[in-house]
Amino acid sequence: MRVRRLIAAASVAALGLVSVAGCGNSSPDVAAYVGDARYSLERVDEVYDDAQARYGAAVREQATQADATPSPEQLRSKVTRQDVVNLLVSLELGRRVAADKGVQVPDEIRPEQLAEQLQMPATAEYTKLWSEWLDVSTALGGALPPAQLSDDAVLAVYRAIEKTGAIQPGLSVAEVRQAFGEGTFVRQASALSAALTSEAERVGTTINPRFRPIGVPSVVSTGQSLVFYSLPYIDEAGPVTDISTPRAPAGGPSAAPAAG
Numbered sequence: 001m002r003v004r005r006l007i008a009a010a011s012v013a014a015l016g017l018v019s020v021a022g023c024g025n026s027s028p029d030v031a032a033y034v035g036d037a038r039y040s041l042e043r044v045d046e047v048y049d050d051a052q053a054r055y056g057a058a059v060r061e062q063a064t065q066a067d068a069t070p071s072p073e074q075l076r077s078k079v080t081r082q083d084v085v086n087l088l089v090s091l092e093l094g095r096r097v098a099a100d101k102g103v104q105v106p107d108e109i110r111p112e113q114l115a116e117q118l119q120m121p122a123t124a125e126y127t128k129l130w131s132e133w134l135d136v137s138t139a140l141g142g143a144l145p146p147a148q149l150s151d152d153a154v155l156a157v158y159r160a161i162e163k164t165g166a167i168q169p170g171l172s173v174a175e176v177r178q179a180f181g182e183g184t185f186v187r188q189a190s191a192l193s194a195a196l197t198s199e200a201e202r203v204g205t206t207i208n209p210r211f212r213p214i215g216v217p218s219v220v221s222t223g224q225s226l227v228f229y230s231l232p233y234i235d236e237a238g239p240v241t242d243i244s245t246p247r248a249p250a251g252g253p254s255a256a257p258a259a260g
Contacts, residue, residue: 031085031211034092035203039085047084051126052077058121077119079126085211086230087129093196094136096203101195105139117226133217137192144195146187153190154180156231161220166227185220197233 032039055077063070098105109131111122120127147153151173158176161167171179180186196216207214215230 028208031208032089032214033204033206034089034200035096035205037092039088039092041208044081044084044088047088047125047129048079048081051079051084051120051124054121054124055079055119079120082211082215083217083230084126084129085207086215086217087126087133089205089207089214090196090216091129091133091136093199093205094133094140097195097199098136098140100199101140101143103139103143105136107135109134109138114226118228130217134219140195141188141192144188144191146184147190147194149177149183149187150190153186154183157186157189160215160218160229160231161227164227164229166222166229189218193231193233200233 029041030038031041031044056075059070059075063074095105097103111124111127111131114120114127114130114134115122118127118130122128154176155173157180158167158171162169167179177183193216213232215232218229218231220227220229
């Protein structure tokens, strides 16, 4: 991919570590607490298992039509449980930010629009969560004032995309800035990152250590295809409460309404 062709479709960059107030919640069977919302490991497995089953069924159907036999590796999607937790946590925070700021979130992006690029059937809950997340993140990205185009912001987006292999590695800050042009999508992403970070701190967020660092699900368009990637914003190096060894909160987090 030529880096000059990178344009944002709906890119959410979390460009710093989150200092998250602990809620006093503690359970090894829970993947994450976000305020009064609780996401169990069972819930994560449901989304993950559904994605794998539907992906495998789709591959088998295509193979049957081609009179071929897929290998076990071909029947496994690249989706991970970490991807599922990233979606659930970011979507919860995004909904709360939208509600708090009175941002209308239109139901515009359909799972069918993402299925081919996401390499996941539109009927999979994972695909449906992605379509909802893109509606939320796009609405917030358009409502928040853009942030400054700092070197840290530019490099955070670049390094996350670099990990996918979709952009030339080893570029300098100057080269990345040149590749990103005006960097509008980085400015919007930085503003959205700050909003999610603030909300995570406000309501209190606890992440099971096995799912840290949490990353914000992000996507960028190359002009011909979409690149899905993740930017960490609740990092294992940050002062985040462990579910296994919870600490007392530094300050009482204010409550926020659950968003489902």
